Amino acid sequence: MTILDVAAEANVSKSTVSLVLQGSNLIRDETADRVREAVRTLGYVYNRRAADLRSKSSKTIGVVINDLMNPFFAEVLVGLERKLVDAGYIVLMAHTSEDLTRQDKVLLTMREQHAAGIALCPALGTPALLTKTVKSWGIPLVVMVRTLGTGSYDFAGSNNTQGVQMATDHLIQHGHRRIGFLGGKSGPVLDQRLEGYRAALDKAGIAYDDSLVISAKPTRAGGYETMKSLLDLLPKVKAAVCYSDVVAFGALSALGEHGIHAGSDFALMGFDNVLDAEHSNPPLSTVDICPGELGEHAASILLARIERPDLSKQRYLASPKLVLRQSG
Amino acid sequence: MTILDVAAEANVSKSTVSLVLQGSNLIRDETADRVREAVRTLGYVYNRRAADLRSKSSKTIGVVINDLMNPFFAEVLVGLERKLVDAGYIVLMAHTSEDLTRQDKVLLTMREQHAAGIALCPALGTPALLTKTVKSWGIPLVVMVRTLGTGSYDFAGSNNTQGVQMATDHLIQHGHRRIGFLGGKSGPVLDQRLEGYRAALDKAGIAYDDSLVISAKPTRAGGYETMKSLLDLLPKVKAAVCYSDVVAFGALSALGEHGIHAGSDFALMGFDNVLDAEHSNPPLSTVDICPGELGEHAASILLARIERPDLSKQRYLASPKLVLRQSG
DNA sequence: CTGAAAGCGCTTACAG
DNA sequence: CTGAAAGCGCTTACAG
Numbered sequence: 001m002t003i004l005d006v007a008a009e010a011n012v013s014k015s016t017v018s019l020v021l022q023g024s025n026l027i028r029d030e031t032a033d034r035v036r037e038a039v040r041t042l043g044y045v046y047n048r049r050a051a052d053l054r055s056k057s058s059k060t061i062g063v064v065i066n067d068l069m070n071p072f073f074a075e076v077l078v079g080l081e082r083k084l085v086d087a088g089y090i091v092l093m094a095h096t097s098e099d100l101t102r103q104d105k106v107l108l109t110m111r112e113q114h115a116a117g118i119a120l121c122p123a124l125g126t127p128a129l130l131t132k133t134v135k136s137w138g139i140p141l142v143v144m145v146r147t148l149g150t151g152s153y154d155f156a157g158s159n160n161t162q163g164v165q166m167a168t169d170h171l172i173q174h175g176h177r178r179i180g181f182l183g184g185k186s187g188p189v190l191d192q193r194l195e196g197y198r199a200a201l202d203k204a205g206i207a208y209d210d211s212l213v214i215s216a217k218p219t220r221a222g223g224y225e226t227m228k229s230l231l232d233l234l235p236k237v238k239a240a241v242c243y244s245d246v247v248a249f250g251a252l253s254a255l256g257e258h259g260i261h262a263g264s265d266f267a268l269m270g271f272d273n274v275l276d277a278e279h280s281n282p283p284l285s286t287v288d289i290c291p292g293e294l295g296e297h298a299a300s301i302l303l304a305r306i307e308r309p310d311l312s313k314q315r316y317l318a319s320p321k322l323v324l325r326q327s328g
Numbered sequence: 329m330t331i332l333d334v335a336a337e338a339n340v341s342k343s344t345v346s347l348v349l350q351g352s353n354l355i356r357d358e359t360a361d362r363v364r365e366a367v368r369t370l371g372y373v374y375n376r377r378a379a380d381l382r383s384k385s386s387k388t389i390g391v392v393i394n395d396l397m398n399p400f401f402a403e404v405l406v407g408l409e410r411k412l413v414d415a416g417y418i419v420l421m422a423h424t425s426e427d428l429t430r431q432d433k434v435l436l437t438m439r440e441q442h443a444a445g446i447a448l449c450p451a452l453g454t455p456a457l458l459t460k461t462v463k464s465w466g467i468p469l470v471v472m473v474r475t476l477g478t479g480s481y482d483f484a485g486s487n488n489t490q491g492v493q494m495a496t497d498h499l500i501q502h503g504h505r506r507i508g509f510l511g512g513k514s515g516p517v518l519d520q521r522l523e524g525y526r527a528a529l530d531k532a533g534i535a536y537d538d539s540l541v542i543s544a545k546p547t548r549a550g551g552y553e554t555m556k557s558l559l560d561l562l563p564k565v566k567a568a569v570c571y572s573d574v575v576a577f578g579a580l581s582a583l584g585e586h587g588i589h590a591g592s593d594f595a596l597m598g599f600d601n602v603l604d605a606e607h608s609n610p611p612l613s614t615v616d617i618c619p620g621e622l623g624e625h626a627a628s629i630l631l632a633r634i635e636r637p638d639l640s641k642q643r644y645l646a647s648p649k650l651v652l653r654q655s656g
Numbered sequence: 657c658t659g660a661a662a663g664c665g666c667t668t669a670c671a672g
Numbered sequence: 673c674t675g676a677a678a679g680c681g682c683t684t685a686c687a688g
Binding site: 330331332342343346347349350374375376377378379380381382383 | 664665666667668
Binding site: 002003004014015018019021022046047048049050051052053054055056 | 680681682683684
C-alpha cells in the first residue's frame with residue numbers, strides 16, 4: 001500500500017498524491033479532496049521514513065536521560081516530550097543510568113537513525129568535548145541540567161548557585177548558624193549548589209565547616225545515609241539544605257526514624273520542587289525551578305536551533321523561587 | 329557519505345560493503361577488514377533508516393506510557409528500555425497523560441514510523457477493540473499493567489487481586505476489622521484490587537462497608553485527599569490499604585499533618601513497592617510486584633512476538649510478595 | 657495546476 | 673566469495 005495505490009484510486013499521478021499529503025497548496029481543492037478520499041477508503045498510511053530518507057529530513061528527536069527514577073528528570077522529560085510531540089516530532093528515548101559507555105552507544109544509534117536533534121542530560125563524567133563531537137555530526141544539540149564545560153552550546157538548566165543561596169539564606173534568617181549540606185555527587189551541579197551554600201554563609205559571616213557537608217548519590221538512599229551521618233556525628237545541628245528534593249525525602253525518612261520532626265525540631269530545605277514535594281511527610285520547603293517548564297524550554301531551544309542553525313548560542317536558566325511549606 | 333564512498337576507499341563493490349556492515353560471513357576476512365578500515369578512516373555512519381526502508385524491517389519499538397510522574401511507571405519504563413536497547417532496538421517514547429486523543433495520535437505516528445512493535449500502557453477508557461486495531465496494522469503489541477478486555481493479546485502485569493488480598497489479610501491478622509481502601513480511579517486495575525480487598529474481608533467474615541472505600545486519582549494528591557476524608561468521616565478507623573504506593577505516600581502526608589504516626593497509630597499498606605517506598609517517612613509496608621522486572625518481561629514478550637508472530641498468547645503476571653516495613 | 661523522471665542510501669536476489 | 677542491477681516508498685526539480 002503506497003502512494004501509487006492512492007494515485008490509481010484517485011486517478012492522479014503519485015506526485016500529486018505526495019503534494020496533497022504534504023499539504024501543498026499547489027493542488028486544486030477538488031483534486032486534493034479526491035486524493036484524501038482515496039486515502040480514507042484505502043486505509044493508506046504515510047511512510048514517514050521513506051519520506052524522510054528522500055527529503056533528507058527527519059521528524060524524530062533523540063532524548064537521553066540518565067536517571068528517570070528521579071522524579072525531577074521524569075518531569076523534565078514529560079515537559080520536553082509534550083512540546084516536541086505538539087511540534088510534530090516524535091522522541092527517541094534512551095536511559096543511561098549514568099553509564100558513559102551506554103551514553104555513547106545510544107548517541108551513535110540516534111545518529112544512525114538520523115535524529116533531527118538531540119536533547120541530552122549528560123551522564124556524570126561526560127567529557128566537555130561531547131558538545132563539539134555532536135556538533136561535528138551536524139546534529140543540533142541542547143544540553144540539559146548539567147553544564148558541559150565552558151564551550152559554546154545551547155543549554156537549559158537552572159541557576160543553582162542562586163537557588164541554594166536563597167535556601168541557605170532562609171535558614172540563616174531563622175537563626176540557624178550551623179547548617180548542613182546533604183547529598184550530591186561531584187559534578188557541575190554540585191559545584192554550583194555548594195557555591196551558593198558558601199556564598200550565603202560568607203554573607204552572614206559564618207565560617208564554612210567541612211564536616212557539615214556530606215556527599216552521596218542524589219537518591220533517597222543517599223539522602224537517608226547523609227542525614228544519618230549528620231545526626232550521628234553532629235547531633236546538635238538543627239538545619240540542613242539538601243542537594244535535591246529526592247535527597248531531602250531520604251533525609252526526611254532518617255529524621256522520622258530518629259523521632260525528629262522536620263519543621264519544628266529540624267529545618268530542612270530541598271531543591272527542585274518536584275510535584276511530590278507538596279505531599280511529602282511533612283510537606284517539603286524547597287526551591288522551585290519548575291522542572292516541567294525546564295523541559296519545555298529545552299524543547300523550544302532545540303526546535304529553534306533546528307529551524308535556524310546559525311542562531312547565536314541559546315541559554316535558559318530557571319530563576320529559582322523559594323517555596324515554604326512545613327519542613328523548614 | 330554513503331556505502332559507495334566506503335566501497336571506493338576499500339576497492340570493492342557497495343554490495344560487499346553492505347554485507348560486511350551486516351556482519352555476513354560471505355565475505356573473506358581480509359576483504360572485510362579492508363572495508364572496516366575504510367569505514368574507520370572515512371568516519372562513515374550507517375544509515376539505518378535507509379536500510380530499514382529497503383529491507384522492510386525496523387529497529388524501533390514504540391512505547392506509550394500514560395503517567396511518568398508516577399515512579400511505578402518510570403521503573404517499568406526503565407526496565408523495558410534497558411532490555412530493548414540491549415536487544416539492539418531503540419525506543420520511540422510517548423506520554424499520554426491519560427489522554428485518549430493523544431494516545432491515538434502517537435499510535436498513528438508510531439505506525440507511520442514503522443515501529444517493529446508497540447508496548448502500550450493504555451490510558452484509562454481505552455476501548456478493548458484497540459488490541460485488534462493494532463493487530464490489524466500488522467504491528468506486534470504488548471499491553472502493560474492495565475488489561476484491555478478479555479480478548480487474546482500479549483500482556484504483562486501483576487496479580488492485583490491476590491496482592492491486595494495479601495495486604496488486607498495482613499491488616500486483619502493484626503486485629504484490624506475496619507479497614508479503609510484508599511485511592512484509585514475506575515478501571516480494570518481498581519476493579520481487580522478492590523476484588524482482593526473484598527475477598528480478604530469475606531474470608532474473615534467482615535462485612536463490606538461502602539463508606540470505607542474512597543476513590544480518587546492515583547496520585548499523591550489523591551492519597552492525601554482520601555486519607556483526610558477518611559480521618560474526618562471515620563476517625564476511629566486505624567488501618568487502610570492503598571491503591572498504590574504513590575497514593576500511600578500522599579496518605580502518609582495527611583497522617584503526618586494530623587499528628588498521627590503511621591505504624592504505631594495507624595496501619596497503612598501500599599502497593600507496587602517502588603524504590604521510594606524503602607525511604608519514605610516512615611518506610612512503607614507494601615506489596616512488591618517488582619516494577620522494573622515487569623517492564624523487562626513486557627520487553628521479552630514483545631521481542632518473542634516479533635521473532636515468532638504465530639506464538640500463542642503470552643501473559644506475565646507478577647506474583648505479589650508482602651514487604652513489611654514500618655507503616656503497617 | 658499536474659505528470660514523467662531521477663534519486664535518497666541502502667539490500668537482495670542473481671550471475672559469475 | 674564479489675559485482676551489476678533492480679527496487680524499498682517517497683520527494684522534488686522540471687516540463688507542460
